[in-house]
Amino acid sequence: MDTQQLSHLVDTVIDEMLAQRKRRLQSHNKVMRVVLSGEDLSTLPSTLECLIALERCGYLLVIAFSHSARRSLLQSHCLQALAEQGVEVICDNQPPSSAQSNYHDIFFPALSTNSLSKIALGIRDNLVCRWAFHALSVRKTAIITLNPECRPDRHSALPPALKARLMNYASTLTEYGFTVIGLPESTPGLRSRRSLITLSDVRQHPQGQPLKIDSRTLITPAAQDEIRDRHLVIVQPLQEDLCIWQR
Incomplete structure (x- = not known):
């Protein structure tokens, strides 16, 4: 097999994989978009528990990883752990487009402090923020869980003033229409x-x-x-x- 034939074979395989993925998305009536951010591996066990539960509930998981998650070990560890549990997922790190609204809800587990702050301030310069605002624009339910350093019930090395500011940001997200898990019931704007x-x-x-x-x-x-x-x-x-x- 010469180089040209090999190149053609690779292109054919890639086209077929993309076509299969498109057919799965079109045929599945319960698609959950998942966007993982940050590089903190300590949040992975709880994230995996949620993802496995979603898959058992009948959702097809389409996962995107932020730039920091791809650079760290978070992406590889997450995909490997899901494969070991027999959870089949689609990995799609492309930014959202007008054609990508064929999903049921969107889930941002252990949202990084960086992305939390940017979403609250209306900044859309990374993959996580773009997916967050895309979900709002197409009226999808967007669920966010806070990472441990932001949660008021957890010990954190952050200065109290900074932690309070992050809590205000999280409350702002609820005002935008996000469902934020991990806020006290008394937090303004919390459902x-x-x-x-x-x-x-x-x-x-x-x-x-x-x-x-x-x-x-x-x-x-x-x-x-x-x-x-x-x-x-x-x-x-x-x-x-x-x-x-x-x-």
Whole structure:
């Protein structure tokens, strides 16, 4: 096989892979866009738990990694761990376009401090920010979980004033229309009912008080176990259906 034939074969394989990916996206009615940012590997276990739960719930995962995530080990570790769990994903690091609105919701796990600040300030100079504002423009549900250094319930080396500023930024995102997980219930602009409940959320929930959810609430498997262990009561409007993440 000469060089020209090899080049033609490679092009053919690439075209077929792209065509297969397009057919999967068009045929799947539950597509979750996921955008991973930062380079902190300590956030990966909780992120993987959420992604595996989404896949078990029937979502096709289309994942984009920020520039910092691609430069660090976050992208390779994430894709390897998902493959080991038998979770098939589509990796798409292209910026959003008008044609890329065929997804159900979008998820920004452990949003980096850098991207949190830029989104709050309306800056769109990286992949994460572009996907965030694209989701708003096409009226998709955008769910964000805060990274540990930004969460008020976690120890952080950040100066109190800086942490307070980041909390204000997170609150600003809720005003834009994002669902931000990890903010105190008293934070201005926070929606009264969560769209995503994690193990940390359940552990912080007061014993004896009902856990209020709505029809779009997703509960991670570890959070489900904690709910059962603590015998918490889940309350939702009777007219709505409960949606729980299951393995």
